[in-house]
Amino acid sequence: QVQLVQSGAEVKKPGASVKVSCKASGYTFTSYYMHWVRQAPGQGLEWMGIINPSGGSTSYAQKFQGRVTMTRDTSTSTVYMELSSLRSEDTAVYYCARALREYSGYDAFDIWGQGTMVTVSS
């Protein structure tokens, strides 16, 4: 079945970087855009960016420009989200979420990973 499996929880110190992975299975990896969304404790959802797994092109929310990098490895059907210069406000659950339709960069988020808790604390 179609699923996204994310890497495990992380604890980082302020100023460090974190890299979260999201492994896709059950569908053609390169046919569906992938988004990253985060949710701080007790807060709402926040869109971070999108990657086209086919060519690797990306688009990031202005808020994260310069701090976030999204990449993919087609050989393992895995996308990655790296966030640098971490601060306490980056403590959140980070989700990868697949676009609903093939080749659509303007689409709802259909399949979600289980989430990865990233805690930033000194």
Add this chain to the structure above:
Amino acid sequence: QSALTQPRSVSGSPGQSVTISCTGTSSDVGGYNYVSWYQQHPGKAPKLMIYDVSKRPSGVPDRFSGSKSGNTASLTISGLQAEDEADYYCCSYAGSYTSWVFGGGTKLTVL
């Protein structure tokens, strides 16, 4: 880019209908027919309930419906059931620079 505006909470009794609003601007909700709605139970990942303003993914009950008028989108849940109690988020495409924006979320309580 500011988040879309949703009521913080709504409530209804089993069998009743509730509507959750989502207000944006002409740069997001009003400018595109790419509004989606997500249901999130505590500790779980969000689930897609409505896409393209009013379309339901396979498996979502037809008790859930979506609409849009101007800069405001709405999610209506009819025949409320206990399992509908959850947080609901709207989301809209907002142009290539900002891309996507979420609402602040609405907590639905089934009385």
